[in-house]
Amino acid sequence: MWKIKATNITQKFNNRLIFRDISFELNSGESLVITGPNGSGKTTLVRIICQLLKPTAGTVRFYHQDRPLAPEQLYPVIGLVGPYLQLYNSLTALENYKFFARIRGLPVDIRYFRQLMDRLGLKGRELDELRTYSSGMLQRVKYVMALIHQPVVLILDEPTSNLDEKGTEIVYEIMEEQKKEKILILATNEPGEIQFGEKQIRVA
């Protein structure tokens, strides 16, 4: 049983208020969607949830069986896909996979990696450097790297940007699967994606 609890998150940049007093609670099997106009701070909130940014005030805590997790215990828990989160473009997909698997302390399992690549429709591109990928394929390969450790909390910022119909379908499938027993957080304004969130937060 996992839980995320955010209390009164407030963020300011240069004394300009981005948002204030955002609170929510999410348990395993629940999902949250963050909506709001461009520039309202959706990405900022996502970065705070992932501990990539310290909020001006408030806290985000992760719990496992009601025990709070220390920051260094979060690496295996979180998987994030976002437009500001890039992979190593001069390395091949396989080299990227090997690096992220090793650094996460996972066994390098080529078969499992192939399966993930197949699932995202990238079969046969394992040995190509990522800079030869199209932007839609880059978005797909980001999902591969975000899923290799089967994260308990999957956070997707603009989940289907650059994706075609087929890609969008695959991502919807992944989202559906994630919210069954684990936790899913989306930051999006797409009407088709908002329905994936049982809870909703609007930043403005």
Add this chain to the structure above:
Amino acid sequence: MGLNKDWWKYFLGVWMVLIILGAFLYAPPAKVLGDTARILFFHVPCAWIATLAFLISAIYSVKYLRKPDLEFDLKASTAAQIGFLFTVLATITGSIWAKKIWHSYWNWDPRETSIFILLLIYAAYFALRSAIEVQEQKARLSAVYSIIAFVTVPFFIFIIPRIYQSLHPDPLINPEGKIKMDARMLRVFLGSLGGFTILFYWIYRLKVEVARLKIIQLEKEE
């Protein structure tokens, strides 16, 4: 009219006048260095204030990293500014003395080299601050730099001048840790140290207050 809360400012004015008179009239000339040694009553306090100010800057930087409150950043940068000013003053007074004793304003004596590098290191601190726009980021990164800069300070005060055999007199910072001074000189010297320290406190308070008012003004304009 009783004592108002600013009494210590008047006291400091009188005190510093007494120190100047004492430095030139009361204290005897030093044994070897003669009358030139009188500059120590001003040169050493400047160096002391510089070190103290950099220390305060480092302390507020640590505080900022522990609790990101921009008030700490303001104090850290103010202290560094005053530290820089007093390092310049120590350099100038030292250079005047060097002209008298070593017949040249600048000789790259290890102590001169050290203080020059120290000036560069803290000049870089202000360059860093002016290069970052987001306040929180500026505060965080310059706090880190201020701490790194301060841990190098002992190298410049103690280690490099010792290893490369400076000709700089060492009545204060010497390996034996003894103060080699005549009693009357010592009195004036300690008085000057005290006076400069209060002066520093005053400048520091004023500058922090001014910086605070500027921030409030900016917030109002927005």
Add this chain to the structure above:
Amino acid sequence: MNREKSSLARSRFALLSNAYYIFQKDLQLEFRTRYAVNAIFMFAITTLTAVSFSIGPARLKSMVLAPLLWIVLFFSAMSGLAHIFVREEEQQTADTLRLVTRPSTVFLGKWFFNLVLLFSLELVIVPLYVVMMNFSVANVGAFLLLLFLGSIGLASVATVIAAIISQAGTRGALFAVLSFPISLPILISAIHGTRLTIDGALFSDCLSDLQVLFSFSVVIITISLMLFDFIWRK
């Protein structure tokens, strides 16, 4: 539950192995793009050629030879050592890295990469310097130790300053402004010691220079490791 336990047990040993993976990844990237290597070696060879050409067959004294060697090494190194952090920020891979491993592993990996880069620079430049500048050292052992400790010091300063400036706006100029003053104690001792070794001083004569280099490096590495969390985490 099982997975959580194993990940906890692992974290104790993960520091060094993760630092190594980051080093390995950066080496792989460097082999593909050769950005830092090109900058550093072109800079070094060009400067060395210019210096050697203008001096011609003249035999220089240790007073000139020692600083020239370190100036060539220092400026070439500084032209490329910031790249290791700037690349992660510019290509937006820094956040990806922040999500998978602890800050100290990143610092150690990148520090080691910069150190290896510096050593390989010296491996090429010092022999060239010997050939082109009639450079000969009387006390080779002490000279190599100076080179070794000096590199550790420079790599440490460059790595921590690179981490700081990679998050600021105007990166290129700022790296020089911040890293040069802090490197000066290293340069001064290294040049002083090198001069002595050229003239055939005993090991004990260079001891004070070696002590400064060693203690300065230890201080910088320690404070960098202590503060790196605050640089790396926004």
